[in-house]
Structure formats: C-alpha cells, structure tokens
Amino acid sequence: MSDVAPLSFQDLILTLHDYWGKQGCAILQPYDMEMGAGTFHTATTLRALGPEPWNAAFVQPSRRPTDGRYGENPNRLGAYYQYQVILKPSPPDLQELYLGSLHAIGIDPLLHDIRFVEDDWESPTLGAWGLGWEVWCDGMEVTQFTYFQQMGGFDCKPVSGELTYGLERLAMYIQNKDSIFDLVYNNATADRPAVTYGDIFLENERQMSSYHFEVADTDMLFDAFKKATAECESCLQHALPIPAYEQAIKASHIFNVLQARGVISVQERASYMGRVRDLAKGSCQAWMEKNGWAA
C-alpha cells in the first residue's frame, strides 16, 4: 500500500478527523439515535437547508437491519460506520480536497486507480436527491460523493457537497483484509495485543441479526411506529422541528426493523416510506419556518 504501516480502524478515523478538522470542519460526534446513514444526522439533513455556511465531519454508526448476516458474511454487516463530511456551499475544489483525504490515509493515486463513476443519490425517506459519483478505488466503491440538490423536498440554496466514506471497506482495502472481522481496530502495543473489529462487533452482529430477523416483537414495533408518527406530528404542532425530526428518525428505523422481519408487503412498503417521508419533510419545513427561510 505505501511505505508506512497501514492505518488501524481507529487511526483511519483519527486521520480523517485531523484532515477535515484542518479544512475548517467542526468535528462532531455521532447522533445518539439509531439511523440508516450519516445523512440522517441533523448536521446533514437540517443543516443542508438554508443559506448559512456549514462545514462539519463526523462518524455515524449506521444500522441496516436487512443487511445483517449473523456475522457469517465477510463483506456485510447489519451495523457499520460511515464517515460523513458536509461542506456548504460546496467548495470549488471539493474533489481535490477529497483526494487529499485519500492521500492522508495512505492511498497513492499513481499506484491505485481512483475513479469518479456516475451515481446519483436519492433518499426517498428524506425527500432528498443529488448528483455525484461513487468513488472507485481499484474497482471498489469507497465513497459516495454528492452535490445535494434537494432536501426534505426543498431546493438546497446553496448546494452542499456531501462525502460519505464506507469506513470498513476503506479499512479492508488499506489493511488488505478479506473479512471485515479481521480488520485491525487498534494496533498492538508492547504489552497489549491488537484488537480486531471482530473482537468488538462479531457478537453484536450475531445477536442483532437474530433479533431483527427472528425475535423483534412486530406488534410492539407497529405500535411504536404509530406512536412515533403521532409524537412527530405533535412536535410539529408545537413548532419544534428538532424533536419532530428525531421522531421521524425513530419511525424510519422501526420501519427498517419491520422490513427485516419480513412483515411489510410490497404494496405496504411504499406507503410506510411515504409516511416517513411526510414526517421528514414536515420537520424540514418547520425548520425552514423557524429560521425564517423562504422555500
């Protein structure tokens, strides 16, 4: 890979923090709720709206119940980590800044084939879309690179640039591992052995897969979905967009678990997604109104 020893998983994160911190990003902490992607973090969704400049970077634990494989698939996880950068307005040299971050984590673009391959991003549950690419490194997608055009159904004025790095994939690449669970999480020291990703998360994958696919109480979940919906609407009536949006995030996650349990039929799926979208859009609208921004 390069002259120096490859980065451990935690050093990968620390290096990106250091790099983006120096580019003027506020280094935030993960949002403390279950969500499917870093884009759901209020630092992305809500901050992408309105005219004010905003630059932030953070790790977001991302839950994808249907992608769980009981820890048996070396390439798939029901919970993983995204590294998210949002820059508003998108700077003119965003691609160069991004390539600089690859360089910082030890990827040499004259040794590895870095490519920007068309991939337009859309989140039906957030009412959001943008144009951009998936970034390939030797044929592997390592980052989603997006210029947000709309969020919550509103035009982004100005447009934000969003970078979402798949940390596990990037680490597998940098460390040359064939299984996520073999990733070195932190490097060994003289008196302590290295900890692997599997040491920390394998059991979580097993238990959470069992829970999501077999055990989760669907009646309870349907009920919780309804309650989150009602709570969101109540918050919106009180002009409280942030707590309203948190309930939308909650409803979205509950819907994902119900999907994994296989109790939502194809027709119902669209209608559930539509309800989550309405909550997210309502929250975005309330956020715009609270800040006095015109659509």
Add this chain to the structure above:
Amino acid sequence: MGSVTDFLLELRSEEIPARMQVKAKEDLARLFNDALAKAGLAAVSVETIATPRRLALIATGLPMATEAVSEETKGPKLGAPPQAMEGFLRKTGLTQDQLIERDGVYFAVVEKAGRQTADVLAEAIPAIIRAFPWPKSQRWGAASASTESLRWVRPLQDIVALLGDDVVPCEIDGIYSGAETMGHRFHHSGTIHIANAADYAAKLRDAHVLVHFSERCRIIRDGANAAAEAAGLNLVEDEGLVIENAGLTEWPVPMLGRFDPGFLAVPQEVIQLTARVNQKYFVCHDKAGKLANAFVCTANIDAHDNGAAIVAGNEKVLAARLSDAKFFWEQDLKVALDDQAKKLAQITFHEKLGSVADKVDRVANLARWLVEEGIVKGASADDAERAARLCKADLVTGMVGEFPELQGIMGGYYARAQGESDAVADAIRDHYKPVGQGDDVPTAPVTVAVSLADKLDTLAQFFAAGMPPTGSKDPFALRRAAIGFLSLLLQNDLRCSLKGMLVATGAGASFAILEEFLIDRLKVQQREAGVRHDLIDAVFSLGGEDDLVRLLARVKALQAYISTAEGANLLAAYKRAANILKGSDPVSPVLDTARDALMADPADIALLGALDIAEPQAKKALEAEQFEDAMAALATLRAPIDRFFEEVMVNDEDAAKRAFRLGLLARFRDAVSQVADFSKIEG
C-alpha cells in the same frame, strides 16, 4: 470572403457520466452550428471531443468576420398619404431624403456591417452553455444560493475559447474563458497553456489525456484482446463495454486479472453480469470456448508498479462479489422451486390483478389449454402446465433478488438442478422471450406454450382492467408483450382464432379494444418486414378474419399482387367502380334475366362472363386458403373491366341500361371485396 481560422472550445468540468458523452458531443455540434448559421457563418469542419472531464469542439476554416449585408425594406408608393410616409420613417428611423425611389416606390436601405466572428462566438458560448440539454443537471457552489444559478451536468470548472491564437473573451456565472486547461487528474499537475486549436490534442497527449474517443476505444479494444491472448484466452468482445470504459478514462490501460476457479461453479451468466454491470470488466473464454477464471479491467493510470496493486485490488473486489453470488446460488439450491413458488402469493402482480401466484395459476391453465386445443403442437400438456407453475418461482430467490436481469435464466438452472426435464427447464429459462423485436423467438413447443400464455394473460388482464397503454405511457410494457405474442404466433405458425384465445384467458367478455391494439402492433411489427399497414387494414376490416397467421398470408398475397402492374390496374378499376357506385342507389347484382333484353355492348357481355367464372373461383380459393389463386382469379377481371370502362357509358340515358351497368359494377366490386376491403388501400 476574407481570411479564415480555426476555433477551439473546451468546457472542462468534473466527471461527466460515461453514458452521456456521445449525445453531448452531438448536442454541442448542433448548438454550435446553429449559432454559426444564425450569424451567417459556417465552418469547413466541426469536430467534437468528449472525455470524462471535458467536452470540446474544434471548428476549422471559420471566417474572421461575417460579411456586410444591406437590408432593403419596401415603403409606401410615391404619392401615398403623408401618414403612411410618416409611419414608415418612424419605423425605419430614417428621413425621407435617405430613402431610395425605384419604380414609383420608396425603399429604406440599411447597411449592416460585418461582425467580428470573435464577437459572435463571445455571445454564442454562454448561450450554448445555458441551453445545453443534459439529461440531468445540477447547481453547485456559492452561486447556488440562487436557484437561477448556472446548471451543468457536474460543476463546470473552466472554459478554453481560442479563435486562432486569441482568447475569445466571455464569462458565464463567474467563469471566464481563457487558454489554460488541465491534464490528467493524476499524471499531470498544474495548468497547460493551449496556443490554438491545432495545438490542443498534442498538448493534452503530453499531459496523459487522449482526447479522441475513438483512440481510447481502440486502445481498450486492442489492449483487452492482447491481455487475454497473452494469457492464452479469448476475450468475450463487448463493444458496449469498450465505449463505457472509454467514457470513464482519459488514459486507458487494460489489464488482466484472475479469480478463484471455484467460482466457475456459479452459472456463467451470473459471473458475466457481475463482472460487466457492477465492475465494467470484460470476461474471457478458454480455447474450448468455456468461461475462464479471468477478467480484463481498464485502469485510468500508468501505475508505478505496472498495475500490480490495481489488479490485486480489482481481483479482491470481484472475489467479494462472486462470493456473494456463490452464497446466493448455494442457498437457492437448497429450496425446491415448488416451495419458492408458494411465496409468490406474497408478491403483488398488480393491485387490481392479484398476486403473482394468481397470475401463475392463470398462465398454467392457459398453457395447458393451448396444448390441449392443439394450438401449440408437439408439447405435453403436463409439461406445459408444470413449466408454467414454476416459471416465476425464481423471482423470490436470493440470486434474482440481487440480479433481477437474471429472471428466467436462474429459474432454468434451478429447475434442471432439481431434476426437471429439459423441456420444462428450457421453458422456464426462455419464457420471457422474445423481449422486444429482434430477440430470438422460442420454437420449443413447451416454451412456446408458456411464453404465449404468459403474454396473453398479461395483455388480456390489463386491458380487461381498463389499463391499456396511452400515448407514450406504457408502464406495464404491454406493447412489448404484444410484439412478443405476435412473434410467437407468426413464427410458429400457430393457427387459432384470436378471439378464442382471448376468451380462454377468462379476463372478460369484450376484447374489441385489445384486438384493435394487437392489429396496430401487427402493423408496427410487420413494417420492418415491408408489409404495408393499409393492406393489413384492408384484410382485417373484412371482419371474420381473426386467425392472424392466415390474415398475414392474405395480406402478403394481396401485397404481391397489387404491386404488379396488373394489380395496380385492378385497384384503380375498383376505386373507379366504387366511386361511381357511391352516388347511386343499391342495385341488384342479379342480372341473368336482364341479359338478353338489354345487353347490347360486347364489353358488358365480356365482363359479365368473366365475373361468372372469377367469382366462384376466388371464393373456392379463399376457402382453401389459396390466396395466390384467389388473386389470380381476380386478375382475370382486369382486362374485361378495363374494356368495360373504355367502351361503355355507365350512366346511359336508358334507365334500364344504367341500372344494369351499375349492377355489373357492384358485382365487380363485391367480387374483389371478398379478398380485401380495397377501399382501405392507399394509392
């Protein structure tokens, strides 16, 4: 004309999607030529260039300026009222002594000086950028605080505009034209100064950018072949992949990689699809023509290590994808298709038309019926029903969930693996065929039964539920289903009543709209084969002909006949007869009793005699489906009818004679109409 020069325009942006580059080149050429033409300019040649990071154009032989023109406007006549003159002077902004008088009329002459081409281009460039028809475009950066900001396919970074050696100065949304560009993203740093259009390709080549699409294609094509050959393999050629990779690279370098031969246990379609669609790799065959454990990827750099790390990385990615595919393959093999089919009850076919399981049930019954009725010959009804019952089961398998394009193909593999007969497995594999015009049309009887039943059911159900395609909207791909249905019928010579088949679907009582739709599709489908749409109408509108195989045979016989001089004459005679008869009362075609009393003219007698022979002959031939013979019988009427029109007057003063001749014409018309409704024939 003065001196000429060349012009270079480069619009450099962040990576343009590969699939949009070919059309973008065409659009740029068109918009540029339009802008030139509007200004009264033309280039000797216009070449367009696209790479992932630039869209460019080189025009040669462009005049430095447009020619001066004098525009003349006609004004009032000499001695016209003063108001007219005042109005004209106001309009032209001239005084009366500046007007020219010619032939008693005033003219205003305005001299328009030639414009500098540079000025024309400085205006045209921003206009072309703003009008550019990208399929999808975006806003970006600080300017996007307004939704009116410039849109481009991805952020536009810079403009090079050089007329001769001079920059054409222009500006759009804060981007100023200049003479600087950038080379390869990784192989070249800093800017490159372009002197003029002639300089462009060479300067960029030095900076590791091959601007010519065709050159990149050639390098990929030749390089991929050579890489495969060097490994003792044959590349599976794929021009689509060549073009796509040329749109993803400025400096393409094809390289061969390998994968674990253990993955070859997975059906080759899966490997090919993963490699092609997900990774844009070529695949290879060994010398025996079997899929080899090798692929060719196309990098965009000349790596320090000759690509060792790149190949290793790509091998790893493909291995991860293939291990996913192998996992699905192995999991799917553990479940019998019969059990998978049960899960189809959970999948909605359409909210008004029940589940996919309901559809399968209908298709199974229909497939059995098609065989039992003898419409599809040579198949076992049990096989047809069995294949139909399993044909959609692969939709719930993991593999088809991951690769929807493999529906049918995977079902075929799983069926064979669980011991179904070849006829059944082939039918499952091929029952979606033909997909659109030009696709292979199945001929294996069991496959034909299932494929036909599937399409018939889809068509009948959607039409019965009131959801035909409208205009450009065809969400259920019914036009394609109809073309598939017709191809199956015609290629396999399936003899049956269309109405009978539609009734057998059990989808409803009236199929008039669907029948009309199918005839319409038949016209579209046959257009390529050169069959005239009006002749299809002419035969179909006789009514009673809903065996489409026979209908087409009649149409073809008719077309062959009327394209002869004889046929054209008969058609002309028919039209004349029909025209004369249009204004008259219905007349009895029974003429025998009147013959002796009234018939004075030999032409009348000749036509009557010919009709007496031709009518029953044509009728008999039609019943025996000998359409050429029917045409031949009608052909015997040609000489007598020509003679009739030449020698006798239909509208004779004698009312009895007139009635007799009108009757004769009516008989002629009706005889011809047995074969087709000639009034529908054009020309």
